[in-house]
Amino acid sequence: MSLKRALGWSALAVSLALLVAAFVAYRTSGNACDDRSAAAPARPMKAIVYCDYGSADVLKLEDIEKPTPGDDDVLVRVRAAALNPLDWHYMRGTPYIMRMETGLRKPKVTRLGVDFAGTVEAVGKNVTQFKPGDDVFGGRTGAFAEYVTVRQDRSVVLKPQDLTFEQAASVPVAAITALQGLRDEGNVQPGQKVLINGASGGVGTFAVQIARSFGADVTGVCSTRNLDMVRSIGAGRVVDYTKEDFTRVDERYDVVLDNVGNRSLLDVRHVMNPEGKYILIGGGGPDDGRWIGPLIKPIKAVVLSWFVRQDMGMHLAELNREDLTVLRDLMQAGKVTPVIDRTYPLSEVPEAIRYLETGRARGKVVITLEQPGTE
Ligand SMILES: NC(=O)c1ccc[n+]([C@@H]2O[C@H](COP(=O)([O-])OP(=O)(O)OC[C@H]3O[C@@H](n4cnc5c(N)ncnc54)[C@H](OP(=O)(O)O)[C@@H]3O)[C@@H](O)[C@H]2O)c1
Numbered sequence: 001m002s003l004k005r006a007l008g009w010s011a012l013a014v015s016l017a018l019l020v021a022a023f024v025a026y027r028t029s030g031n032a033c034d035d036r037s038a039a040a041p042a043r044p045m046k047a048i049v050y051c052d053y054g055s056a057d058v059l060k061l062e063d064i065e066k067p068t069p070g071d072d073d074v075l076v077r078v079r080a081a082a083l084n085p086l087d088w089h090y091m092r093g094t095p096y097i098m099r100m101e102t103g104l105r106k107p108k109v110t111r112l113g114v115d116f117a118g119t120v121e122a123v124g125k126n127v128t129q130f131k132p133g134d135d136v137f138g139g140r141t142g143a144f145a146e147y148v149t150v151r152q153d154r155s156v157v158l159k160p161q162d163l164t165f166e167q168a169a170s171v172p173v174a175a176i177t178a179l180q181g182l183r184d185e186g187n188v189q190p191g192q193k194v195l196i197n198g199a200s201g202g203v204g205t206f207a208v209q210i211a212r213s214f215g216a217d218v219t220g221v222c223s224t225r226n227l228d229m230v231r232s233i234g235a236g237r238v239v240d241y242t243k244e245d246f247t248r249v250d251e252r253y254d255v256v257l258d259n260v261g262n263r264s265l266l267d268v269r270h271v272m273n274p275e276g277k278y279i280l281i282g283g284g285g286p287d288d289g290r291w292i293g294p295l296i297k298p299i300k301a302v303v304l305s306w307f308v309r310q311d312m313g314m315h316l317a318e319l320n321r322e323d324l325t326v327l328r329d330l331m332q333a334g335k336v337t338p339v340i341d342r343t344y345p346l347s348e349v350p351e352a353i354r355y356l357e358t359g360r361a362r363g364k365v366v367i368t369l370e371q372p373g374t375e
Contacts, residue, residue, distance in 0.1 A: 022104075031106045041065040047145030048349045049110050053093035056350035056357075059112065066147050071124040073149040074156065076136060080169035081143040081367040082115035083349075083356050084202060085282065091353065094290045112349070113144030113367075114319075117159055117168035127152045135159040137168035139319040144349050144367060155319040160332050167331075170202075170338040170364035175327045177281060177317035178207035178257070182214065185279045185315045186255040190215025193251060195271065198259030199235060200226035203281055205339040205363045207257050208233050213335040219253070221246045221260075226362055233339065247271055257281060261297050265304050265312060272310050280314040285359050339363030345370075 033051035044063040052058050069075040091112060093099050102108060117137035120130050129152050130136065138156030140148045150156045159168045181203075182188045194211045198204045199220025211218045212234035220235035227238045239246045247267040254273050261283025268278055280301055284294050298314035305312040330336040341362045344352040346369050356365050 025104055031103060031108055031110050033106070033110055045146040046346060047142065048112050048346070050091060050107060050112060051110055052106055053091070053099075056088075056091065056353045058091065059350045059353070061347050061349070064145075067149045069122055069124045069127075069149045070151075071126045072151050072153070073124045074120050074127055074130045074136070074152055075122040075147060075149050076116065076118040076156075077121045077147055078116045078118040078143060078145060078369050079165035079371065080117045080369065081113050082170040082172075082174075082202075083352055083365045083367070084114065084173045085356065086114065086173065087112055088286060088353055088357050092286060094286065095292050095295065096290060097292050097295065109141060111142030111145065114139045114141060115169050115172045115174075116140060116143035116148055117165040118148075118369075121147070123152075130156075130158075135161075135165070135168075137165075137171060138321070138324060139172040144346065146346075146369060153321070155321055155324055157321055157324045157328055160328055163331060166340055166343060166366045166368060167338040170340055170366055171206075171327055171331075172319060172324065173317060174202035174364065175206040175210070175336070175338075176319055176323050177203050177315070178210050179323055179327060180317055181257050181279045181281055181315040182207060182211050182255065185313065186257065186277050188214045188216050188255055191217065192254040193217050193219070194255045194257065195219045195221065195246065195251075195253040196235075196257050196259070197221045197246065197263075198281075198283075199230045199238070200362050201259055202361060202364050203259045204230075205233060206336065207259070208235050209336045210330065211255075211257075213330055216255075219246075219251065229339070229362060233337075252276070255279070259283065261294065265297075265301055269308065269310060274309050276310045278310060278312040280312075286357050340366055342366070343368050
């Protein structure tokens with residue numbers, strides 16, 4: 001057999017083996033819904049559960065077992081939770097490439113929501129930093145529920161007293177994204193010019209205020225109906241994207257934080273200083289780029305930055321208690337105030353997600369939970 005034919009057969013065999021492995025992995029992937037027994041939970045709590053990927057119709061409010069805190073955990077009675085686009089990415093399992101991690105056919109984890117604020121109800125025996133009765137906020141998968149447990153050394157901190165639970169819940173993912181993008185990637189300095197594309201959304205409303213708190217001169221890009229709101233939270237200049245193209249303005253920016261990703265990188269370069277930094281945060285709706293979706297643009301940004309002086313890349317937020325503490329201090333100092341658009345009860349998480357998916361939220365969309373004694 002010639003070498004060429006042998007290589008051909010080998011390639012075919014490897015491809016077939018990979019296909020069979022992918023098929024088996026797909027068919028055998030399951031989740032807790034597959035083996036849920038008929039027995040009712042001994043200590044029930046209400047939570048949003050989804051057994052299959054799909055639209056918000058897959059979300060169900062169910063009674064499930066209330067979690068028990070481990071030795072290093074705090075058990076938090078959730079008083080408010082906030083939505084982020086990542087919730088609908090997990091719910092839909094899109095872009096599909098993320099299913100390599102979240103479950104090929106069905107979501108491995110059937111609980112939704114990350115941002116929460118609430119009151120500590122119990123603590124594990126090793127917990128020293130929190131006690132029952134403390135009001136806290138943080139991030140933990142499964143936040144759309146009456147209770148969550150979170151390790152004391154993970155993303156959970158005390159809530160400032162003058163902040164409502166709704167305000168505190170709206171902070172973790174969106175504000176940490178804005179903070180890390182501007183501080184760690186953008187290295188924003190006092191007096192620098194910063195442009196925030198998508199200044200009126202969850203990340204954008206925090207980014208405008210955080211950039212201002214760093215002493216930057218902020219321009220916010222938003223639509224007509226949001227101009228006043230974006231000005232009121234600290235943007236010295238606003239660009240109405242329905243009337244003006246932000247990549248054609250005369251100004252040059254030191255940092256561009258892009259929450260929309262709707263313009264080509266070459267266009268954005270027109271408004272960047274030679275040493276400017278472009279930080280892509282995200283963009284796109286549920287119907288955009290289902291296979292690899294938001295991942296195309298960061299690859300382009302990295303490749304482009306090899307050939308130009310400007311720094312271009314994407315930032316992926318990492319929840320941690322240190323940055324929650326930084327944000328708590330900024331809020332206590334009155335430099336950052338969460339902007340809340342709408343609130344929904346826990347039973348209406350599907351409606352809340354449908355609203356967020358329109359891409360029209362002004363600030364944060366928040367879930368409020370009934371307080372003890374009101375049920
Ligand atoms: N990289 C990360 O770690 C990370 C973390 C969090 C979020 N993200 C991603 O970042 C993106 C933004 O998140 P978010 O929470 O801010 O979303 P969001 O709250 O749903 O954003 C909605 C806002 O986007 C604005 N918008 C829509 N089209 C626009 C346009 N063409 N120009 C300017 N503004 C526009 C809307 O304003 P109008 O109604 O006025 O159009 C609305 O206020 C999402 O794609 C999300 O997945 C990434």
